[in-house]
Amino acid sequence: MNGNESLTGVWHGLYSYPVFAEPVYFVASLIHSGASISGTIHEAEVGRNGAPLTLYAGVSGSVDRSSVDFAKTYDGTGGWSHTVMYSGLLDGDASEIEGTWTIRGVWSGRFLMIRSRLASEAKAREVFEKV
Numbered sequence: 001m002n003g004n005e006s007l008t009g010v011w012h013g014l015y016s017y018p019v020f021a022e023p024v025y026f027v028a029s030l031i032h033s034g035a036s037i038s039g040t041i042h043e044a045e046v047g048r049n050g051a052p053l054t055l056y057a058g059v060s061g062s063v064d065r066s067s068v069d070f071a072k073t074y075d076g077t078g079g080w081s082h083t084v085m086y087s088g089l090l091d092g093d094a095s096e097i098e099g100t101w102t103i104r105g106v107w108s109g110r111f112l113m114i115r116s117r118l119a120s121e122a123k124a125r126e127v128f129e130k131v
Contacts, residue, residue, distance in 0.1 A: 059072055
């Protein structure tokens with residue numbers, strides 16, 4: 001990643017559990033400022049009663065060259081209010097982040113996030129300036 005590449009934008013991702021379960025799809029909206037990132041994540045999960053459930057979480061973390069680390073804290077929807085730590089590496093063109101997530105003392109797994117180029121800051125500015 002060059003020093004000027006911003007991670008601000010919409011990212012589509014999957015994370016997997018260390019057991020036989022389908023990977024969970026999520027969408028992250030990130031704001032990158034200096035060495036910090038913040039934002040929100042929403043994801044589809046199965047609730048305790050088996051019904052579909054949309055979960056919401058806040059994101060707060062840091063970026064150091066190609067390392068991206070952040071905490072995802074659920075907002076309490078569906079009884080989910082814990083924090084999950086993510087640690088990943090950014091690829092060379094800043095379009096993917098891949099790494100591991102951890103709930104300390106409980107379990108961990110893999111995750112992958114792919115940037116949505118259609119929702120990039122440059123595209124938003126282009127459309128905004130036309131209006």
